[in-house]
Amino acid sequence: xxxxxxxxIRPGKLPHIWCPGCGHGIVMKGLIRAxxxxxxxxxxxxxxxxxxxASRLPGYMDCCTLHTAxxxxxxxxxxxxxxxxxxxxxxxxxxGDGTAIGGNHFIHACxxxxxxxxxxxxxxxxxxxxGQFSPATPTGAKASTTPYGNPDPPFDIAKLAIxxxxxxxxxGTAYHATQIDKLIVEAIQHKGFSxxxxxxxxPTTYGRRNKYxxxxxxxxxxxxxxxxVKAAEKMTPEQLKGKVLTGVLYKExxxxxxxxxxxxxxxxxxxxx
Amino acid sequence: xxxxxxxxxxxEAAAHGALYAGCKFFAGYPITPxxxxxxxxxxELPKVGGKFIQMEDEIGAMSAVIGAALxxxxxxxxxxxxxxxxxxxxxGYGCITEVPCVIVNVMxxxxxxxxxxxxxxxxxxxxxxxxxxxxxxxxxxxxxxxxLFEETIRAFNLAEKYRTPVMIMPDEIVxxxxxxxxxxxxxxxEVINRTTPSVSPEQYKPYDxxxxxxxxxxxxxxxxxxxxxxxNKMEDGFPTTKASIVQAEEERxxxxxxxxxxxxxxxxxxxxxxAEVVVVAFGSTSRSAxxxxxxxxxxxxxxxxxxxxxxxxxxxxxxLALSKKVKAFITPExxxxxxxxxxxxxxxxxxxxxxxxxxDGEPINPDQIVDKMKEVK
Numbered sequence: 001x002x003x004x005x006x007x008x009i010r011p012g013k014l015p016h017i018w019c020p021g022c023g024h025g026i027v028m029k030g031l032i033r034a035x036x037x038x039x040x041x042x043x044x045x046x047x048x049x050x051x052x053x054a055s056r057l058p059g060y061m062d063c064c065t066l067h068t069a070x071x072x073x074x075x076x077x078x079x080x081x082x083x084x085x086x087x088x089x090x091x092x093x094x095x096g097d098g099t100a101i102g103g104n105h106f107i108h109a110c111x112x113x114x115x116x117x118x119x120x121x122x123x124x125x126x127x128x129x130x131g132q133f134s135p136a137t138p139t140g141a142k143a144s145t146t147p148y149g150n151p152d153p154p155f156d157i158a159k160l161a162i163x164x165x166x167x168x169x170x171x172g173t174a175y176h177a178t179q180i181d182k183l184i185v186e187a188i189q190h191k192g193f194s195x196x197x198x199x200x201x202x203p204t205t206y207g208r209r210n211k212y213x214x215x216x217x218x219x220x221x222x223x224x225x226x227x228x229v230k231a232a233e234k235m236t237p238e239q240l241k242g243k244v245l246t247g248v249l250y251k252e253x254x255x256x257x258x259x260x261x262x263x264x265x266x267x268x269x270x271x272x273x
Numbered sequence: 274x275x276x277x278x279x280x281x282x283x284x285e286a287a288a289h290g291a292l293y294a295g296c297k298f299f300a301g302y303p304i305t306p307x308x309x310x311x312x313x314x315x316x317e318l319p320k321v322g323g324k325f326i327q328m329e330d331e332i333g334a335m336s337a338v339i340g341a342a343l344x345x346x347x348x349x350x351x352x353x354x355x356x357x358x359x360x361x362x363x364x365g366y367g368c369i370t371e372v373p374c375v376i377v378n379v380m381x382x383x384x385x386x387x388x389x390x391x392x393x394x395x396x397x398x399x400x401x402x403x404x405x406x407x408x409x410x411x412x413x414x415x416x417x418x419x420x421l422f423e424e425t426i427r428a429f430n431l432a433e434k435y436r437t438p439v440m441i442m443p444d445e446i447v448x449x450x451x452x453x454x455x456x457x458x459x460x461x462x463e464v465i466n467r468t469t470p471s472v473s474p475e476q477y478k479p480y481d482x483x484x485x486x487x488x489x490x491x492x493x494x495x496x497x498x499x500x501x502x503x504x505n506k507m508e509d510g511f512p513t514t515k516a517s518i519v520q521a522e523e524e525r526x527x528x529x530x531x532x533x534x535x536x537x538x539x540x541x542x543x544x545x546x547x548a549e550v551v552v553v554a555f556g557s558t559s560r561s562a563x564x565x566x567x568x569x570x571x572x573x574x575x576x577x578x579x580x581x582x583x584x585x586x587x588x589x590x591x592x593l594a595l596s597k598k599v600k601a602f603i604t605p606e607x608x609x610x611x612x613x614x615x616x617x618x619x620x621x622x623x624x625x626x627x628x629x630x631x632x633d634g635e636p637i638n639p640d641q642i643v644d645k646m647k648e649v650k
Contacts, residue, residue, distance in 0.1 A: 042498055058500070066493075068366065069336070069363060072333070072336040076336045078300075078340065080343065082300075083344040104330055104333070105329060105330075108329035264319050269320055272320045
């Protein structure tokens with residue numbers, strides 16, 4: 001029997017705003033399969049986003065959904081999770097939203113290791129505003145604000161998350177659709193702040209400017225550059241040039257923030273007696 | 274039984290007022306001269322099972338407050354000038370999404386870093402016009418430690434009743450002074466909680482005007498699930514650009530406060546019955562003003578004080594009525610004329626309005642006010 005996505009989609013809220021060929025819908029389907037696999041109750045699941053194309057995702061999901069201000073998803077989500085730790089809290093958003101204007105909230109959520117999963121759809125561009133370069137845009141690439149090529153070096157978002165203290169970091173691509181839900185499931189099951197970066201495509205504002213002939217070419221590129229972590233172990237640095245590692249990149253067990261705060265409450269109540 | 278009495282600092286009293294009101298969540302960022310609010314909350318909230326978090330910045334603190342408030346918690350943040358500027362983005366978000374919360378802003382000199390340890394009253398315009406777009410504004414300006422405690426409770430009550438962020442703005446003097454405070458017993462001061470839905474989850478809409486201008490608010494993680502966005506929204510919470518809906522919703526958001534101004538506006542009239550010269554003042558400046566009124570009366574000047582306790586909505590009706598029977602207004606304030614401009618607007622030319630402005634980090638002396646009274650009587 002075909003998977004029933006409708007169970008998690010808000011009636012009457014489709015079609016979505018995403019362009020033909022955009023990978024965000026693939027990620028949303030992955031997220032839905034993950035939520036289903038985990039057996040989450042919709043009433044007890046909050047999906048929090050910032051601003052941008054990817055951040056429109058919560059509106060389509062039949063959960064407790066919070067479409068916040070640009071860059072602020074991790075901070076709002078921290079408030080939700082702290083106030084109601086029993087809720088499943090998932091952040092979604094894009095590369096610019098999460099790592100430029102929201103960079104401070106993102107790295108500090110990583111540092112606290114609060115039990116939230118943050119899914120970053122990295123399409124290397126600000127799509128909603130028409131294709132300005134983001135902190136993930138490759139050096140030299142064309143964007144509406146880099147007409148002579150991008151002089152900025154990009155972030156490696158997964159490395160940024162690991163460096164900031166996230167205790168689970170994974171990367172997938174919109175091409176590898178069937179891997180997305182598995183990565184998200186593992187990320188959510190991990191106790192602590194987990195980041196899933198999904199390399200995505202924006203044919204409308206990135207592909208067009210950077211001489212991609214079609215969405216298929218962009219998707220094929222995602223297929224070609226992705227190297228699973230296991231396979232990369234057997235490859236030489238020469239062979240790995242221009243490739244991107246996918247799968248679970250980092251995992252460690254560390255005290256989780258809301259659990260640590262529960263201990264603060266115990267200590268405070270003990271002291272009050 | 275004797276009531277609990279303490280000698281307490283204003284900022285500490287604000288924190289205790291929040292706890293009395295049932296506050297269960299605080300997110301903040303250190304900033305002078307408001308930090309004691311956060312310090313008390315960090316110590317007291319976990320004792321009652323509440324949550325305290327120091328966020329990475331002011332914007333994050335305001336964001337976490339809205340997130341927590343959406344789970345049903347009463348939530349507080351505290352800040353001062355530069356932090357208030359930063360928080361404005363999310364205060365606007367709280368206004369359009371109609372999420373109750375309270376912001377304690379202890380006023381220091383500005384703009385920018387200004388005079389962090391000096392008193393000021395220069396954030397009152399920021400309370401109404403700081404965030405972009407049209408939105409409701411409620412701002413309270415207490416003048417004593419006791420009043421800061423009680424007005425913080427009222428700030429929560431108004432936030433919950435009208436489903437909107439409420440600001441309480443002691444100046445630095447009120448925030449840092451120490452005075453005697455008498456704590457009310459639990460239940461002695463009314464504590465209001467937001468209206469939650471009476472309809473089934475299937476029928477629930479977060480902005481259902483069938484229930485009036487302040488629709489019931491469900492909590493995340495309850496039986497109700499709904500969508501919240503900072504975009505202009507319809508009654509079901511989803512974005513719209515439909516002109517008639519956007520217009521109606523924006524008007525309702527402002528109206529729910531403006532139409533209830535009489536319920537929100539609080540003030541004190543002191544020796545106004547026969548007053549010819551009326552001082553309009555708030556916060557610590559109103560204490561100098563009261564002293565000045567007493568001094569002036571001794572010298573035969575018919576002086577009085579109209580003390581603002583609510584700054585926004587402004588008591589326009591009351592000031593207009595006064596303007597028809599007095600000779601002059603004096604508006605001392607620790608800024609360059611913010612309240613003065615508002616009073617001028619209210620009096621509609623019926624009487625002259627003489628400002629006394631200080632932005633040098635010093636309070637306004639009673640002498641300055643008495644001198645002005647002699648000049649204008």
